[in-house]
Amino acid sequence: MPLQPFDPDTTTKYLLVSGGVISGIGKGVIASSLGVLLKSIGLKVTAIKIDPYMNIDAGLMSPTEYDEAQSEAQDVCEADTDARHGECFVLDDGGEVDLDLGNYERYLNITLTRENNITTGKIYQHVINLEREGEYLGSTVQIVPHLTDELQKWIQRVAKVPVDSSRERPDICIIELGGTVGDIESAPFVEALRCLRRRAGQNNFLHCHVSLVPVINGEQKTKPTQAAIKDVRSAGLSPDIIACRCSEPLAKSTTDKLAMFCQVDSEQVVAVHDVPSTYHVPLLLASQGLVSLLRDVLRLDSLSIPVSYVSLGAETWNTWKTLITTHDRAYETVKICLVGKYTSLHDSYLSVRKSLEHASMRCARKLEIIWLDSTHLEHETLSKSPAAFHKAWTHLCDASGILVPGGFGHRGTEGMVAAANWARESRVPYLGICLGMQIAVIEFCRNVCGIKNAQSEEKEEKLPENPVIINMPEVSRKATGAGMRLGLRNTLFQDNSGFSRLRALYESEAPQTDGLPAASDATTTATADGEPTLKGSPSALPIISERHRHRFEVNPKYIATMASHGLDFIGKDESGERMEILELRDHPWFVGVQYHPEYLSRVLRPSMPYLGFVTAAAAYGDQQLDKARETVNGFSHGAMNGV
Numbered sequence: 001m002p003l004q005p006f007d008p009d010t011t012t013k014y015l016l017v018s019g020g021v022i023s024g025i026g027k028g029v030i031a032s033s034l035g036v037l038l039k040s041i042g043l044k045v046t047a048i049k050i051d052p053y054m055n056i057d058a059g060l061m062s063p064t065e066y067d068e069a070q071s072e073a074q075d076v077c078e079a080d081t082d083a084r085h086g087e088c089f090v091l092d093d094g095g096e097v098d099l100d101l102g103n104y105e106r107y108l109n110i111t112l113t114r115e116n117n118i119t120t121g122k123i124y125q126h127v128i129n130l131e132r133e134g135e136y137l138g139s140t141v142q143i144v145p146h147l148t149d150e151l152q153k154w155i156q157r158v159a160k161v162p163v164d165s166s167r168e169r170p171d172i173c174i175i176e177l178g179g180t181v182g183d184i185e186s187a188p189f190v191e192a193l194r195c196l197r198r199r200a201g202q203n204n205f206l207h208c209h210v211s212l213v214p215v216i217n218g219e220q221k222t223k224p225t226q227a228a229i230k231d232v233r234s235a236g237l238s239p240d241i242i243a244c245r246c247s248e249p250l251a252k253s254t255t256d257k258l259a260m261f262c263q264v265d266s267e268q269v270v271a272v273h274d275v276p277s278t279y280h281v282p283l284l285l286a287s288q289g290l291v292s293l294l295r296d297v298l299r300l301d302s303l304s305i306p307v308s309y310v311s312l313g314a315e316t317w318n319t320w321k322t323l324i325t326t327h328d329r330a331y332e333t334v335k336i337c338l339v340g341k342y343t344s345l346h347d348s349y350l351s352v353r354k355s356l357e358h359a360s361m362r363c364a365r366k367l368e369i370i371w372l373d374s375t376h377l378e379h380e381t382l383s384k385s386p387a388a389f390h391k392a393w394t395h396l397c398d399a400s401g402i403l404v405p406g407g408f409g410h411r412g413t414e415g416m417v418a419a420a421n422w423a424r425e426s427r428v429p430y431l432g433i434c435l436g437m438q439i440a441v442i443e444f445c446r447n448v449c450g451i452k453n454a455q456s457e458e459k460e461e462k463l464p465e466n467p468v469i470i471n472m473p474e475v476s477r478k479a480t481g482a483g484m485r486l487g488l489r490n491t492l493f494q495d496n497s498g499f500s501r502l503r504a505l506y507e508s509e510a511p512q513t514d515g516l517p518a519a520s521d522a523t524t525t526a527t528a529d530g531e532p533t534l535k536g537s538p539s540a541l542p543i544i545s546e547r548h549r550h551r552f553e554v555n556p557k558y559i560a561t562m563a564s565h566g567l568d569f570i571g572k573d574e575s576g577e578r579m580e581i582l583e584l585r586d587h588p589w590f591v592g593v594q595y596h597p598e599y600l601s602r603v604l605r606p607s608m609p610y611l612g613f614v615t616a617a618a619a620y621g622d623q624q625l626d627k628a629r630e631t632v633n634g635f636s637h638g639a640m641n642g643v
Contacts, residue, residue, distance in 0.1 A: 003149055003199070012159045012170060013298050014205045016193055018177040018237070020228025021212040025245050028100035030210055030272060031176045032107035033281040037291050038172050039108060040317035042310035043300070046163045046170040047104040048155060049097070049117050051178045052185040056121040057114065058088040059096030063348030086347030090549045090599050094487030099350050100176060102599070106354060107282075109602050110163040115154075120185060123151055143188050151192035152199070171303055181209070182231045194236035203299040209239035210272075213246040213254065220246065220254040222261065229262045240297050241290075243270045267293060277357070279324050279603060319604055327361045334365040334618045337399035339419040341407040343371040351598035352405050352433065358606035359614035367614075370395045374404075374415035396422060400624070401429040401589075401617025404436030406549070406596060410458070417443045429589035429616040431609060434550050437582060437592030438469045441554055441562070448565050451558075458552050468558045472578075475551045484551045489573065491580040491595065493542045497570035500583050501616075502591055505608040506544050544571075546595035553594065554579040589616030 015038075017031040028049075035045045055061060063086055089102040095114025105112060127150050131141050139146075159173035177193065179186050197205040209232055211225040225244060232239060242262060244250055250271035259266040270288050275281060295301060336356060342348035353369065360367035375381060376392035392415075396402065402423040404416050416436070420443040423430035432440045438456060445454035445468045456469035472485060497503045556577055559569060571581030571593075584590040593609055601607035 003152060011200065011204050012156075013172050013203075013300075014155075014159070014196065014200055015172055015174045015294075015298075016177065016197075016205070016207045016237075017174065017210065018181050018190075018207070018232065018239075019210045020180050020182070020231060021224045023178075023180055025210050025212055026272065027176055027178075027210050028103045029278045029281055030208070030243055030285075031100075031174050032103045033285055034208065034290070034294070035104065035108045035172075035174050036282040036317075036320065037286055038294065040286075040313045040320075041291065041295075041300070042305040042313040043171040043303070044162075044164060044166060044168060044309075045108055045172045045174060046110065046159060046161065047101070047108065047112065047116060047174040047176070048158055049100045049104075049176050049178065050189050051098050051117065051119045052183065052189060053119055053178075054121045054124075054185075055119055056125065057096045057117065057119065058085070058098055061085050061088060063087055063342045064345050086345065087350045088549075089351060090486060090547050090596065092488040092547065096486065096549070098178070099347065100178075102351050102354070104174070106358075106602055109604070112163060113158075113161070115158045115161070118151070118154060120188075123147065123154065126150060126154075144191060147188055148192040148195060151189065152196050155192075155196060166309075171305075172298075181228070181235060181237075187235075190235045190237065197237070203297065203302075206241070206294065206297045207237055207239045208241040208243055209237075210243045210245060213244045213250065213258075215247055220248075220251060222254060222257050225258055226261050239264070239268075241268050241270055241293065243272050246271060246273045249273045276328065277324075279320075279357075279361075283321060283324065316604070323361055323604065326364065327366075330364045330366055332365050332618075333368050334360055334363065334401070334614055334621055335368045335370065335399050336401045336403055336614070336617060337370040337372050337396055337419075338403050338405065339372045339374045339377070339396070339416055340405050341374060341409070341412045343373050346371065349405050351596070351601070352403070355598040355601035355607050355610040356403075356614060358601050358603055359610040361603075362606050362611060363614055363618055365614070365618050370399055372396060372419075374412035374419065377415035377418045378412070397426075399428065399617075400621035401431070401613055403431045403613065404433070404439050406434035406436065408435075408458070413439065413456075417446070421447060424584070424587065424590055427588055427620075429613055429620050430587075430591070431589070431613040432592035433598070433609075434548075434594060434596055437594050438552060438554065440582060440590070440592040441468055441567075444562060444565070444567050445558065448567070449558075449561050451561075454558075456552060466558075468555050469552050470555045472551055472553050485548050487547060488545050489548050489595065491544050491546060491571045492574060492576075493544075493571050493581075494569070495541070496568050497541075497583075499568075499585055500570050500581075501589065502581065502583055502609060502612055503542060503570065505612050507542055509608060546593070546597055547599040548595045550594060588620060589613055 015034060017027050019025050019027045035047060038045050086099045088096050089099050090096055091113060092111055093113050097114060097117035101112055101117055104110065127141065127147050130136065136146065155175065160169050162168055163170060177186060177189055181190060209229065211228045213225055214221050229239065229242065242258060242264060255266055255269045258269045267289060270285065270290065272281065272284065275284055338349060340349060346353060356367055356369065372392055372395055376388045377396065382389040396419060402419055404419060416439045420430060420440050442454050442456060445451040451466050454466045454468045455464035457463065457467045457471050475484060493503050567582060568585065569579045569582050572578060573580055580594045582592045589612060591609060597607040597609045601610060
């Protein structure tokens with residue numbers, strides 16, 4: 001099917017964000033921040049991420065592309081590997097996508113689909129399938145025009161899909177091109193975007209190119225950016241905005257020099273220097289007149305924007321600014337120990353980190369994360385590296401809250417069990433996510449229920465004697481791509497959940513007024529047998545919807561034993577057989593969830609499990625500080641009295 005011409009009356013406008021000089025320069029944050037500015041004036045915004053790698057999706061990519069088996073055999077350090085992909089983000093529809101889609105959802109308060117992430121593997125597979133179906137009628141299928149045309153069709157199709165509660169077609173589609181322009185694998189995408197710009201027409205396409213301005217011996221160097229712009233132009237694209245990443249604010253002489261040699265106005269050179277947090281970037285861009293520049297280049301004033309959308313955008317923008325500036329003035333700190341398997345690369349837990357940030361901002365606390373490799377808590381480390389072992393335990397004992405996130409494989413799990421044991425027995429706030437909930441179950445079964453050899457089927461090559469965590473029957477052990485329980489699923493709070501602090505938080509959560517579709521943000525209710533009912537009716541039980549990514553679950557055969565010893569599973573799936581939430585009654589905060597609440601956390605709307613956890617950790621930290629002060633005061637008083 002040939003490309004359809006653009007209809008000027010219904011054309012979605014496009015904003016392309018690309019990068020040069022180096023990868024990992026911050027294109028995702030800048031793209032998301034530009035989206036925040038566009039939403040602040042009442043526009044509806046969607047986003048597409050293009051990843052030039054050959055994978056179909058991010059589902060089978062390790063956060064560090066690190067071979068654990070090789071590590072265990074050869075004692076290779078994770079920090080020695082060069083490949084750094086970061087986390088796999090999961091969407092409502094079960095799509096396993098690049099972490100930048102998480103940035104878009106968090107900043108823009110929208111809900112995307114797997115179609116919003118295009119990879120080389122995905123588009124090649126699409127074109128090959130069309131060829132096999134006879135779509136090209138015997139033609140020689142080529143990169144240009146067949147692949148580039150399909151890329152344009154894909155972008156045009158996805159750009160029209162509603163992504164917020166308005167259910168209306170977006171006004172602007174932000175396209176982020178991964179990698180750096182000039183890489184061989186990105187060439188087809190650059191060509192497709194060049195053609196898209198030409199077809200979209202004037203004032204319907206804006207290109208922002210992100211580059212690096214290094215500081216060497218105190219001097220801001222412009223040559224890397226000049227070369228990057230030259231490469232972009234030789235590929236057929238002409239940036240309207242040059243966003244310059246730098247460790248410090250750009251000097252006026254640097255801005256003027258870049259404008260002259262890159263043939264743009266000084267107003268089109270934007271400084272994106274280091275700021276206290278990524279949430280300051282929209283404020284930084286706004287302070288340099290980006291909203292006016294976007295209005296002028298894209299002729300946004302020609303769009304018909306409802307007054308209610310303009311008011312809502314202004315209100316959201318004011319809330320954003322107030323939250324960030326208020327948090328800047330916070331001085332009290334909450335210290336969280338994240339006990340994980342991939343802590344050498346913090347982006348492996350990007351959504352977890354962002355969720356903790358959202359919750360700490362709501363609590364008006366500075367966040368301090370202790371990144372703790374779980375293997376360092378294991379007794380094997382004590383013999384190999386006593387210093388690392390004792391340092392790890394010192395950090396764990398010093399934390400106000402302990403979080404065990406998701407992960408796969410056996411390595412480091414015994415260290416996680418030790419961390420969960422410390423949190424339970426020492427009454428330190430604990431939050432277990434996915435694997436972290438399963439770890440809490442294993443620890444409880446071993447140390448409270450007396451099942452000394454309790455284990456997970458994932459952790460043993462042969463079936464363990466007491467498998468308290470088992471492979472889900474509907475999931476194949478051999479399945480690879482999308483071979484897990486993925487996407488948005490319902491969880492029903494149970495009759496025994498009246499005491500639950502987590503349930504109280506979910507019930508107190510205000511309904512979403514903008515952003516996520518109702519399926520993702522509504523807290524409905526049901527009767528005890530699972531039938532939906534109105535909130536407030538007799539026997540009403542809350543239903544929550546959260547995103548999942550797992551293939552193992554709690555073994556139902558051990559539920560009664562755990563319940564008799566005081567571990568309550570207060571949330572289950574719709575069948576009532578799959579455990580979703582556990583919570584200890586007599587603990588400040590000991591919660592485990594099978595789902596990943598971090599995938600639905602938003603800057604202005606923190607995830608409830610994370611908010612409850614950070615709140616409890618802050619209170620625990622205050623109590624410990626008060627005890628320390630009492631000890632110091634008591635010592636001082638005794639010393640003055642000659643004791």
